[in-house]
Amino acid sequence: MNETFDRWIYWFFAGDAAEQADGLQSSLQWIAPWAPWGTIAILIGGGVLVASIYYRERSTKQAWFKATLAAMRIALVALILFMLYGLSLRPYRTDTPDLVLALDDSQSMSHIDPLSGEEASQIKSRLSAAGYADASRWNQGRTLLLGEDWFDQLQSRYRLKGYYVGDSGRAWSGDIEQWPETLQLAEANRPASRLGDSLTEIFQQQRGRPTAAVVLLTDGITTEGKSLSDAAVVARRRGAPLFVVGLGSRQRQLNASVEDLDVERAAFVGDPLNFKFRFGATGMAGKTAKVTLRKKDDPEILAEKNVTISTDEMTRQMELQFRPTEKGDFTFIIDVEAGDDEVDLSDNQATAQVAVRDDAIKVLLVDSQPRFEYRYLKTLFERQLKPVSASGQPENAFDLTAILQDSDMEYSDQDAVAERVFPASQEELFQFDVIVIGDANPAFLSRSNLELVNKFVVEKGGGVIFVAGDQYLPWLYGGTPLAALFPFQLENAQRPAPPLSSSIPVKLSNLGVTSPPLQVGANTSDTLRRWDSIEQLYWLPEFTSLKSGAQVLATARDRFDPQGDPIPLLMQQFVGGGKVMFLASDDLWRWEHHDPFWMQTVRYLARASVLGGGWGAELAASRNEYERGEPVRLRVRFFDDRKAPTSDQGVTVMIEQAGGRQRRVSLARSSGSRDTFEAAISDLPEGEYRAWIAEPVMSDAPEQAATRFRIEATAGEMARLAADFGELRTAASVAGGTFYTFAEATQLLNDLPEGRQVRIETLSPIPVWNSWKLATLFISLIIGEWLLRKRGGML
Incomplete structure (x- = not known):
């Protein structure tokens, strides 16, 4: 039954109990004296009988008068049947529904986004009023919870539950009165963002409890486990809509990278050396990056190119050319400069060794x-x-x-x-x-x-x-x-x-x-x-x-x-x-x-x-570090291409994880090249790896060609700092909730649903069939019918 009907039942039948209707729910119970079809038959039969009697009544009264009398008589029959069912009211004492407040405490929430214009002024003024000096995402979340009295406004409507959702779903310590102090001392330092997994854990803890909604304050970055959209499907099944406040900036962290550097490892003086590499840029739309070529320990720029970046995420194959003017063994460096705002400089360089000779060629x-x-x-x-x-x-x-x-x-x-x-x-x-x-x-x-x-x-x-x-x-x-x-x-x-x-x-x-x-x-x-x-x-x-x-x-x-x-x-x-x-x-x-x-x-x-001589071969990975699931690209180049296998699948590399098992990988000849073989492996678990050439055996090589690389378990909390508002909007929509920015978050309190009451205690049943109100109604109907019949001269 809905709440309005419950209140009416209490008002009509429960007397003084109606004053306790807040926090109460009820249900009707009865014991049928016979089958339901018998009740229906009595009502229909009695109604037909009463109607036929009044129809045959010899009286000059109008039809509506007779119909009123007939209705009163039928009501008496129905009231008797109602009392025979022995109806009773079963009341239950209820509690307010739960409202989950979830605050992301992963490391990315400590990031301070570059803000400008009116948005920056509004955010900084609100944070300053709450007592926070910097506009980090973490402080923005705490400002909404503490500085704008969310706890006071919500605890009268809900039973509040507080959780952190960084690397796991963890309840806030202490009672609600202690939460302000707890949050003031907390820090956003969790090493991973498992937002989807954390919300799923919270829903498991809420099993058996009605959850009106989940209010999530986060930047939307997930580095491991289920996505927020996956957790939103669980929320929809549980009937708990997601009301999400997106914190941070959608602008990607500025970063430029260079990898997969490829160049001929041997050349003559005056030969063109083509340095081919893959240039990548994120968060740099509209900016220009400078790519340069130089020798190690030599500041002189040998070749350079300015790259205008048109999109927020770009990858491009590039090439720089240089003709050496002297012989020797050189280490060349490709370097990319993106500006002073770049945080991670570890992937801005790539190196390659080249032997330059000037021997006279016999023709x-x-x-x-x-x-x-x-x-x-x-x-x-x-x-x-x-x-x-x-x-x-x-x-x-x-x-x-x-x-x-x-x-x-x-x-x-x-x-x-x-x-x-x-x-x-x-x-x-x-x-x-x-x-x-x-x-x-x-x-x-x-x-x-x-x-x-x-x-x-x-x-x-x-x-x-x-x-x-x-x-x-x-x-x-x-x-x-x-x-x-x-x-x-x-x-x-x-x-x-x-x-x-x-x-x-x-x-x-x-x-x-x-x-x-x-x-x-x-x-x-x-x-x-x-x-x-x-x-x-x-x-x-x-x-x-x-x-x-x-x-x-x-x-x-x-x-x-x-x-x-x-x-x-x-x-x-x-x-x-x-x-x-x-x-x-x-x-x-x-x-x-x-x-x-x-x-x-x-x-x-x-x-x-x-x-050629006895140079052997080299084995290289495109990078030293990879995220789990990223393809590891291995390349084998034979310095003397006469020693390269004739078969296009003639190179085998052995990969060994530190303390683990070995794995053989076949490399394929690169298109258009006789001396280069490549392969990409995508299913390696995290750990340290060493790879070496197993076939062909280079017996005259001065040392075994090998390389090392590492697979990281996570992408790293600070590797991707652009707030994922797109994912947050999708998750909120799937779960039947709403997405808000920091500026819009005050509207959230008005949009929250009331939720479903929780039955916590069953009270003694209240008999309804013998209520004095029913008796009074019965007597009133009899007397009323008699008075109307007398007034109409039908006695």
């Missing part, structure tokens, strides 16, 4: 005729000097040997770099680092010569680049030992049409944009602009069947094969321990950036031969 240049490409390359390799030299005197960057098949016998005697015949032995050929094969006639090369070139690539790990010609290469190389080195099927190669009247525009592939040989500009945009500027390409064959391992670095922009793919200009593939490149046109000699392209290409092909 074997082979062609059939002195075509323009041959002449330009021969001149470049003969005259190019090192940027620096150990002796201080000019030194050649390349040690060239040239073979021109159609030359006179005396040519080799007149040219210091010319040789008459191709190297006949493995020892002679293996002394070279790179072989450049132009439009050479395979008829002038014995099968053993061709087999030696194959071994040079597969076994020595040397670099070879083929330059297509209109007579021999690649058209006559099908069925030779060199057929396996080409990145396409020779039988499907189609000779080009006669030279065109307009140049073929060139476009770099996504892989080519980051490939070292193609970096002919000061930066990526300059490199793209220079490749786009080619206007001298009039000759390009078509290759329709590329091998599975072929990688396209550059293509024609407006020429396509029958499958709709752009016709490739520059391709590469890894064969055995070496690299093979194929340049499909010999027209690049016309291009103004011909020389930088060729110098970098030869250095790229020679890196394994000149810089």
Whole structure:
């Protein structure tokens, strides 16, 4: 029964008990003398009988008069039946419902948000009036509870329950009179925010007690366990709406980070070093961050870039380029500066070691005729000097040997770099680092010569680049030992049409944009602009069947094969321990950036031969610390890419937790790279870890490649400080409550529901069937009917 009916019952039947109606509830009880259908039958039958009697009554009275008399007679019958049921009133003494006050005491509540404008003035004035010097979230919550007398206003309506909801649901100590002192001495220092779990614990403690509502004062940050939305579902099932006061600012904590730094670990003086990394920023919308590259212990800025941050949370792949001008082993540092407001600086730097050398590269240049490409390359390799030299005197960057098949016998005697015949032995050929094969006639090369070139690539790990010609290469190389080195099927190669009247525009592939040989500009945009500027390409064959391992670095922009793919200009593939490149046109000699392209290409092909040695491999994690559930990205890079496994799944890393079990993880080859293998692991529990390369075994490496990292159990209370008002609004809505800001919180007291009373004691039943009021009503009905009948002359 509802409260109004309860009060009426007490007023009519309970006499003086009606004065005690506050804090009381009641229920009616009876014992039926017969089945319910008997009562209904008596009422219907009696009503029909009384109505028929008065209908037949011989009287001149109006119908309404007879109807009134009939109704009084039927009421008498009903009253008798009511008394026969022996109704009694069962009263219960009740208590006020519970109201839960929950205050978040996690460490993030101690944060002082940067406030400005009218909001700052209002908050600071209210906190100052409550006796608090700083506008921390914790002090804002205590101001509402203590400074604005919430306890006094609420305890007359509810039985108040106070809890902390940081890492668990904990009741406030002492009675309600002691709560002000308790809260004044308390601090927001809990190391984790388990808001969802804490509220669930409170609901378990409230089991069996009617809870009118839960008032939650928090910043909404949950670092572990259930979310507030999960707890809101439980609140809805319990009929306890959430009235949430959001404390703090939604602005994210300002932070900039750099991770996953990747760069070639070995290079020549003058080579472009592309430092690729992932830049992240939070809470910096509209700001600018400065990213710089420098050497360790050297303040000189080698490269820099300003990043304008457009969103509150941003992640971007970035690249800085630098060309070393001296040899040596260097540690480079990528550093990001976000401003003086940044709190966590631990992730603002990343380092990488690079070995820079200036060894002269031994090049074997082979062609059939002195075509323009041959002449330009021969001149470049003969005259190019090192940027620096150990002796201080000019030194050649390349040690060239040239073979021109159609030359006179005396040519080799007149040219210091010319040789008459191709190297006949493995020892002679293996002394070279790179072989450049132009439009050479395979008829002038014995099968053993061709087999030696194959071994040079597969076994020595040397670099070879083929330059297509209109007579021999690649058209006559099908069925030779060199057929396996080409990145396409020779039988499907189609000779080009006669030279065109307009140049073929060139476009770099996504892989080519980051490939070292193609970096002919000061930066990526300059490199793209220079490749786009080619206007001298009039000759390009078509290759329709590329091998599975072929990688396209550059293509024609407006020429396509029958499958709709752009016709490739520059391709590469890894064969055995070496690299093979194929340049499909010999027209690049016309291009103004011909020389930088060729110098970098030869250095790229020679890196394994000149810089490899016994360097082994390195294993690195993208960061030293991870949150639980975050992917741990591991990368293995072979300094000598000839020692990289041929299988794309050929690297295995062993991960061992401190004091725990070991786990094997397979790494996959990174796209477009021969020497790099990667993997991401997301299901590691918290703890300290050590990882090392289990396969392949690097027997000649100076030490085992290994790394360490740590998985944190929580994200850290101060790692994310932006108040999560979105989550708070959702939780309040799901639980049937309302969300308020600090400024709106005074309205909360008026919006709270009354709640349901708690029955705490059963009182003695009060008989209703023999009440003097019923007897008086019975007598009044009889007398009233007699008087009306007499007045109407019906006696």
